[in-house]
Amino acid sequence: MSYEQATRLRSRIAGQKLLTGVGVRDALEAKLVGQAGFDFVWSSGFAISASYGVPDASLISMTQVLEATRSMAEVIDIPIVADCDTGFGNAINVIYAVKKFEDAGAAAICMEDKRFPKDTSLLPGGRQELVSVEEFSGKVQAAVETRKNKDLVIIARTEALIAGWGQEEALKRAHHYEEAGADCILIHSKSKTPDEILEFISRWEGKAPLVIVPTNYPSLTEADVQRAGKVKLVIYANQILRAAIGAQQTILAEMKKAGGIHTVDGAIPPVSRVFELQDVSGMKKDEQKYLR
Ligand code: SPV
Numbered sequence: 702m703s704y705e706q707a708t709r710l711r712s713r714i715a716g717q718k719l720l721t722g723v724g725v726r727d728a729l730e731a732k733l734v735g736q737a738g739f740d741f742v743w744s745s746g747f748a749i750s751a752s753y754g755v756p757d758a759s760l761i762s763m764t765q766v767l768e769a770t771r772s773m774a775e776v777i778d779i780p781i782v783a784d785c786d787t788g789f790g791n792a793i794n795v796i797y798a799v800k801k802f803e804d805a806g807a808a809a810i811c812m813e814d815k816r817f818p819k820d821t822s823l824l825p826g827g828r829q830e831l832v833s834v835e836e837f838s839g840k841v842q843a844a845v846e847t848r849k850n851k852d853l854v855i856i857a858r859t860e861a862l863i864a865g866w867g868q869e870e871a872l873k874r875a876h877h878y879e880e881a882g883a884d885c886i887l888i889h890s891k892s893k894t895p896d897e898i899l900e901f902i903s904r905w906e907g908k909a910p911l912v913i914v915p916t917n918y919p920s921l922t923e924a925d926v927q928r929a930g931k932v933k934l935v936i937y938a939n940q941i942l943r944a945a946i947g948a949q950q951t952i953l954a955e956m957k958k959a960g961g962i963h964t965v966d967g968a969i970p971p972v973s974r975v976f977e978l979q980d981v982s983g984m985k986k987d988e989q990k991y992l993r
């Protein structure tokens with residue numbers, strides 16, 4: 702596995718453009734995101750957990766997230782930002798995870814300062830416990846010093862606002878994580894309006910670019926983000942997962958109601974679209990060349 706996607710992502714983060722990425726659960730979705738023209742894929746712990754039908758609460762193992770991420774890297778040519786949750790344990794787990802995700806082709810690794818096992822961020826009343834600044838800084842430093850390609854982007858995510866610990870704590874943590882070597886700071890908010898995130902952005906005085914996930918404050922547009930400045934990555938974390946659930950429920954209800962597939966066939970992508978996404982034509986070329 703080459704590490705070129707990390708170098709590519711790092712140079713794009715240094716550029717002028719706001720980069721937008723989409724959360725996915727598998728390689729097929731990752732392909733769709735690339736074809737739609739987004740800049741990167743977010744290998745989403747929430748979406749991958751949902752694909753197993755279980756909560757995003759450190760239930761699935763590192764290996765399950767890793768294999769999903771690897772399968773994406775094998776078939777797409779845009780960078781992957783790997784959601785590594787808490788780093789799957791302490792700083793020693795982080796060292797192992799960084800080796801594995803870098804070798805699997807991730808361009809960036811994102812870790813959050815929650816206690817393992819975590820609970821998902823946007824769950825009303827969710828159990829939001831943070832580790833100490835010292836402990837998480839050690840995890841960031843472990844990630845930075847483990848990467849083989851110095852361009853692998855290390856994103857430190859603070860959940861201080863999610864946990865209700867306030868702006869001062871979030872800013873303090875972000876500065877410590879930058880000092881520990883983080884390339885970017887992901888600041889997450891569950892507020893239903895963009896005010897909280899805009900306040901953090903305006904008060905951020907570090908050099909590290911910011912990353913945001915506007916799931917709960919969808920009124921914030923890319924133009925707004927650009928006006929605010931300092932943010933280089935926007936992650937649309939779970940919209941296509943929710944879209945897939947909606948589309949599948951609709952078709953299922955119609956098939957059940959109609960007593961067959963005669964009313965849905967024209968309304969869904971043809972089987973040939975699936976062949977395309979599987980790169981069957983590439984396989985056919987190989988058959989011509991090598992099957993004798
Ligand atoms: C994910 O998509 O796994 C995320 C974003 O980490 S959130 O679910 O909002 O925490």
Ligand code: MG
Nearest residue numbers: 745746747784
């Ligand atoms: Mg996650």
